[in-house]
Amino acid sequence: MRRRRFLQSASLATLFGVPGAAAVGKPRPLPPGSLFERDPEAWWGRIREEQFLLPRWRAFLNCGTLGVPPVPVIRAVAESLERGASLVDEAYPRWGYETLEEYRRELAHFFGCKAEELAFTHNATEAMNIVANGLDLRPGDEVLTTDQEHPGGLCCWLLKQARYGIVVRQVAVPVPPKSPEQLVDLLIGAIGPRTRVLSFSGITTTTGLVFPVREICRAARERGVLTVVDGAQMNGQLPVNLHELGCDFFAGSPHKWLFTPPGCGLLFVREQLLDGLWVNVATGQWDNKKLKAARFMQVGTNNRAVLEGFLAGVRFVKQLGPDRVYGRIHQLARRAREQARELPHAELLTPEDDRLYAGMVAFRLPEPIWRRTLQLSRRRGLWLWGGPHCRLSTHIHTRPSDLDTFFETLREVARG
Numbered sequence: 326m327r328r329r330r331f332l333q334s335a336s337l338a339t340l341f342g343v344p345g346a347a348a349v350g351k352p353r354p355l356p357p358g359s360l361f362e363r364d365p366e367a368w369w370g371r372i373r374e375e376q377f378l379l380p381r382w383r384a385f386l387n388c389g390t391l392g393v394p395p396v397p398v399i400r401a402v403a404e405s406l407e408r409g410a411s412l413v414d415e416a417y418p419r420w421g422y423e424t425l426e427e428y429r430r431e432l433a434h435f436f437g438c439k440a441e442e443l444a445f446t447h448n449a450t451e452a453m454n455i456v457a458n459g460l461d462l463r464p465g466d467e468v469l470t471t472d473q474e475h476p477g478g479l480c481c482w483l484l485k486q487a488r489y490g491i492v493v494r495q496v497a498v499p500v501p502p503k504s505p506e507q508l509v510d511l512l513i514g515a516i517g518p519r520t521r522v523l524s525f526s527g528i529t530t531t532t533g534l535v536f537p538v539r540e541i542c543r544a545a546r547e548r549g550v551l552t553v554v555d556g557a558q559m560n561g562q563l564p565v566n567l568h569e570l571g572c573d574f575f576a577g578s579p580h581k582w583l584f585t586p587p588g589c590g591l592l593f594v595r596e597q598l599l600d601g602l603w604v605n606v607a608t609g610q611w612d613n614k615k616l617k618a619a620r621f622m623q624v625g626t627n628n629r630a631v632l633e634g635f636l637a638g639v640r641f642v643k644q645l646g647p648d649r650v651y652g653r654i655h656q657l658a659r660r661a662r663e664q665a666r667e668l669p670h671a672e673l674l675t676p677e678d679d680r681l682y683a684g685m686v687a688f689r690l691p692e693p694i695w696r697r698t699l700q701l702s703r704r705r706g707l708w709l710w711g712g713p714h715c716r717l718s719t720h721i722h723t724r725p726s727d728l729d730t731f732f733e734t735l736r737e738v739a740r741g
């Protein structure tokens with residue numbers, strides 16, 4: 326308790342590089358574009374310093390698990406809670422019974438689809454479950470997927486297999502693959518006579534491999550197979566246009582890379598398929614097809630403030646420019662890959678082809694080196710994914726020096 330009060334003191338907090346409560350005050354404008362032209366590193370440095378609450382001592386390299394919302398998002402959530410509690414608006418501060426047309430219109434514009442095709446969920450896991458449980462499949466119907474799926478995109482199909490006798494077949498994906506074309510051939514070539522659904526990650530969870538989603542979806546459609554894209558890692562890591570991707574269903578977790586608060590998810594259902602999908606959670610309106618995708622948002626009372634944060638996250642990216650954001654994320658990831666390539670003990674899991682990765686770089690190290698690196702990294706303020714190999718996520722708040730600190734720590738451990 327005393328320690329908390331101690332840290333709340335703004336001046337002491339500043340001394341330790343922790344932004345005090347004042348940092349959650351009014352969001353600051355972005356630094357001037359002229360600075361970006363003159364000195365992009367300084368511009369990104371100011372973005373981190375002024376738009377995020379990350380203390381200077383923290384090097385955060387794990388957006389692949391859960392990202393951090395910037396100040397405008399935190400403000401939007403706080404203001405929404407305040408407004409809701411004061412009851413100045415004639416509406417309940419909730420979602421779960423509403424259709425929220427305006428919110429969905431704004432998001433649909435950003436994600437390149439129709440508002441009628443979008444529903445809010447809490448995360449990608451939920452969106453994947455809505456699709457898997459909502460589709461009518463018969464015993465023996467096959468769902469084709471890969472051996473690289475996150476449990477959140479796989480277990481919904483395994484449950485259906487156990488309960489209804491569908492068949493789940495997992496295609497082995499080479500890590501790293503040679504080219505996007507190889508991935509298309511692999512998945513499309515695996516389609517068999519009973520395949521009804523092809524379900525795969527747009528970006529894989531443990532190595533950040535980017536699949537050629539558009540090409541795969543087009544080829545699957547030609548063969549009459551439905552496509553379900555687990556896009557948990559996609560929104561915010563690279564620009565996403567859902568109609569251009571051409572998938573039938575898409576599940577997103579914008580709380581990883583798109584700066585939203587935790588608990589923000591996205592479900593896209595292609596318009597023509599909406600009526601045939603059953604809801605998982607039933608309350609009033611469960612069968613009102615006129616609601617289009619909003620039928621899947623009728624799930625009982627939820628916190629509207631989180632959705633205000635969702636919109637604020639999207640607006641933040643729009644303000645920065647999605648291409649500029651992607652450019653920075655990928656520039657840093659390439660730097661991480663180059664540093665990893667120099668390590669004598671590392672086996673790279675990220676291919677060289679720029680099309681095959683965005684903001685995640687993965688490599689395998691001898692187990693004792695990796696374990697000791699994790700321990701020492703934690704002591705140095707590095708926040709890493711703790712999986713069996715190293716997976717680094719780079720975002721716009723990542724400093725080049727964060728990567729240098731990590732690789733220096735790793736080399737130190739390897740030297741013994």
Ligand SMILES: Cc1ncc(COP(=O)(O)O)c(C=O)c1O
Nearest residue numbers: 448449450475477526530557578
């Ligand atoms: C590809 C993929 N799918 C699904 C998930 C689950 O995400 P969430 O917990 O936000 O539902 C993750 C999380 O890392 C993921 O990487």
